[in-house]
Amino acid sequence: MTTTKDDDIIASVLTAYLNEHGHRKTTERYHILKEVYAMEGHFNVDSLYILMKNKNYRVSRATIYNTMELLVASQLVQKHQFRKGMALYEPSYFNRQHDHLIFTDTNEIKEFCDPRIQHIKDTIEKTFDITIEKHTLYCYARRHPENPKEALS
Amino acid sequence: MTTTKDDDIIASVLTAYLNEHGHRKTTERYHILKEVYAMEGHFNVDSLYILMKNKNYRVSRATIYNTMELLVASQLVQKHQFRKGMALYEPSYFNRQHDHLIFTDTNEIKEFCDPRIQHIKDTIEKTFDITIEKHTLYCYARRHPENPKEALS
DNA sequence: CTCAATGCAAATCATTTGCACACCC
DNA sequence: GGGTGTGCAAATGATTTGCATTGAG
Numbered sequence: 001m002t003t004t005k006d007d008d009i010i011a012s013v014l015t016a017y018l019n020e021h022g023h024r025k026t027t028e029r030y031h032i033l034k035e036v037y038a039m040e041g042h043f044n045v046d047s048l049y050i051l052m053k054n055k056n057y058r059v060s061r062a063t064i065y066n067t068m069e070l071l072v073a074s075q076l077v078q079k080h081q082f083r084k085g086m087a088l089y090e091p092s093y094f095n096r097q098h099d100h101l102i103f104t105d106t107n108e109i110k111e112f113c114d115p116r117i118q119h120i121k122d123t124i125e126k127t128f129d130i131t132i133e134k135h136t137l138y139c140y141a142r143r144h145p146e147n148p149k150e151a152l153s
Numbered sequence: 154m155t156t157t158k159d160d161d162i163i164a165s166v167l168t169a170y171l172n173e174h175g176h177r178k179t180t181e182r183y184h185i186l187k188e189v190y191a192m193e194g195h196f197n198v199d200s201l202y203i204l205m206k207n208k209n210y211r212v213s214r215a216t217i218y219n220t221m222e223l224l225v226a227s228q229l230v231q232k233h234q235f236r237k238g239m240a241l242y243e244p245s246y247f248n249r250q251h252d253h254l255i256f257t258d259t260n261e262i263k264e265f266c267d268p269r270i271q272h273i274k275d276t277i278e279k280t281f282d283i284t285i286e287k288h289t290l291y292c293y294a295r296r297h298p299e300n301p302k303e304a305l306s
Numbered sequence: 307c308t309c310a311a312t313g314c315a316a317a318t319c320a321t322t323t324g325c326a327c328a329c330c331c
Numbered sequence: 332g333g334g335t336g337t338g339c340a341a342a343t344g345a346t347t348t349g350c351a352t353t354g355a356g
Binding site: 084137 | 298
């Protein structure tokens with residue numbers, strides 16, 4: 001959920017990015033950005049495509065794929081590959097850095113923040129003398145264990 | 154690199170798993186297991202397939218895919234999706250739990266162990282009252298920064 | 307003997323690409 | 332106007348699936 005003001009902010013972030021990189025400011029790019037930020041939770045390209053088609057936007061999957069790449073590059077969106085198959089995306093401008101807990105049986109995804117991950121990254125950067133550009137920490141769990149008896153022990 | 158003794162150990166682990174799950178102990182499964190453990194570093198299905206073809210094994214990609222799934226299920230192998238495209242695998246029986254640092258420009262992959270990741274997992278398990286079955290922590294960095302000047306600052 | 311497992315080739319499916327047209331600069 | 336970006340449809344590529352055949356139990 002974003003307000004009109006929020007929409008203005010993210011649009012200006014995109015504009016800055018497009019200007020800086022000499023890309024055109026097409027209407028499609030702004031439409032996609034708006035709808036991305038209207039999505040709830042994590043979503044895939046196809047669900048966004050269907051949604052926009054239903055709203056009578058004239059848009060193609062190809063353009064959505066292209067635009068998602070720009071949105072990821074401009075830090076407005078994060079892309080995830082939690083499992084095989086399609087990638088999932090999430091708007092990231094108003095959220096602070098978080099990691100993910102994936103329930104493999106219900107497909108639920110929960111987010112968590114733990115400051116210790118940053119400490120680990122700091123150590124790695126010093127150890128290898130590099131700069132970490134991004135990280136992904138995915139924890140996989142199951143809500144309903146295959147063997148309930150084992151789960152109790 | 155594995156010794157003959159190591160090969161016996163991993164073969165017996167596979168045997169135990171196949172018995173326990175009522176799967177047949179086919180020669181292909183043991184051949185694939187042996188060659189998997191002879192691979193250096195992380196590898197993909199196709200490189201394993203080519204290698205086995207060159208060694209004159211009669212094997213198909215389909216069988217390798219099926220067998221890799223068994224090897225992952227039996228904890229003998231770990232599967233990774235570091236980037237889009239093909240999955241990478243690594244034998245895991247003789248290695249202790251580690252995480253990965255991926256260099257996006259050189260495709261190099263380094264491993265590291267940090268005990269704090271276990272502490273994070275412990276916290277998540279308590280917070281959500283669940284059992285984490287596995288996790289992946291991938292840190293992405295670049296050896297040769299796009300903008301060397303920025304890298305210095 | 308029987309049915310799970312194999313090899314092969316065709317099918318799948320998310321994503322990418324080629325191309326003619328549209329519209330941002 | 333010129334060329335980047337778009338929509339559409341066809342291509343791609345890793346993985347999966349169907350099916351006739353093989354071989355483990």
